[in-house]
Amino acid sequence: MAYVITQACCNDASCVASCPVNCIHPTPDEPQFATTEQLYIEPDTCIDCGACVDACPVAAIFPDDQLSGPDARYAQINANYYDRHPMWEGWAPLAPKEAKRVDLGTLRVAIVGAGPAACYAADELLAHSDVEVEVFEKLPTPWGLVRAGVAPDHPGTKVITDAFEWTAGKDGFRFHLGVEVGTDLTHRELLDHHHAVIYAVGAPHDRSLGIDGEDLPGSHAATEFVGWYNGHPDHAHHDFDLSGERAVIVGNGNVALDVARILTMNPDELARTDIADHALDALRRSNIREVVLLGRRGAAQAAYSTPEFLALGDLDGVDVVIDPAELDADPSCAGEPDPQAAFKVQLAREYSSRATTPGNKRIVFRYLASPTAAHGPGRLESLTVVRNDLVAGPNGTPAARPTGDTETLPAGLLLRSIGYRGRPVPGVPFDERRGVVPNDHGRVLDGPGGAVIDGVYVTGWIKRGPSGVIGTNKACARETVTRLLDDFQNERLVRTVVDRAALAALLDRRVPGHLDGRGWRAIDAAERARGAAAGRPRVKFTAVDEMLAAARVRHRLPLFTR
Structure with missing residues (x-):
């Protein structure tokens, strides 16, 4: 018997360090970790000890003889990874990592943001002696996108907050909730009270389509819709018109799939989750019967992860619809050498061969298709969609090129889900082109390619851009914290700062209602x-x-x- 990692994998690699035979890959030190959809257990090396099961923060690991239903395919998914990356290529036992000594007095660190990136950074810091961590969050609630971004029908993913709660319970940790840095406190004031500041503020802005009619009523960012159904205070008041029968989502990443599921799921199933009440009421009244996802490239290049795509096929009362002719016309679907991409194509072909059920709702995948304009006299009524060809891009990866072949697609709701970008932090440099704070492995620079600014760091999406999943932030945070501790040990951060009591007094004056x-x-x-x-x-x-x-x-x- 071997253990198998399934859909709920959060990629935080807690299981990697627990494995005595190093059979879980890719590890954070391997290049594949940056792009992997999940982690994988090599079945022939696994010794059935169960250490990974105890270490997994989201309960995603099971014995292969206990897999059933759609999870049964994960045994083969795990094995397939090692067809491409055999264990004997670069295999070595994992070396234990020693905690760094912080022997220059108490190190005080401010972390701005309270999502996964911030919590992983706090955990890395508090593994060392004599460290005080102050976490600032503008909302009265922590956990960032785990609370306000993870779909309500994915409760297993949200279990990761148990680990965050454990970190927040450590003696050196303090929350300051309802405090907005840049408004209630300045960047300079944070530096006055701390040896270092880590910004873990994410990438909250959506990217625009840049097409005519994008601002029509009925056209929205998917981030607004996700915040709305998750009850985020900034989006709870939004109104989405669900009176039409078709919604179109531009983009086919995991967020797009989340939105498609929420729009088509049986509301009675959602009523057992933590979805916001106002969203549940609206979805009960919804007339939407079909959700169309437009992906500018082919099925092999789709941005969704294999586990999320696979799970769509088990939604009750929902058909996944793909035109087999679109796959046959897509050259990237033939002989794809990347096993991960090949499996996506295989799943797409399986869906394309399924019979539909009368009366079911539909999630329709359209590949090689992009919107060029949105239309309506007073609100959205239709889209113009162009067919794309795939051509070699500048770095050799397939790129979409419009063909001029267009069609009109009626729709009453348009949601764009084509990526995110960070926003400037007051007092901190910002790279407008990339939408991140310029940095060198977490050390903030005074501009792209510039000099290091002592005492200022970043982690998470504001550091690397919107990539990876929740657990990806763990390795990202470790990289940043390693450099911060090195700088402290090398006396680049040693200076007199105001203590914890003085900070508390300042916050009581500035933000009397903070939590x-x-x-x-x-x-x-x-x-x-x-x-x-x-x-x-x-x-x-x-x-x-x-x-x-x-x-x-x-x-x-x-x-x-x-």
């Missing part, structure tokens, strides 16, 4: 209590004033005080 960890736990307890009454994991508060009120009402609960 600490105890306030968050009061909100968490209230949401879980609301959920228990409805048979759900939680019922979220979707307005900041509701969150603050819950924190005040329940603040006397015997919760830890950090």
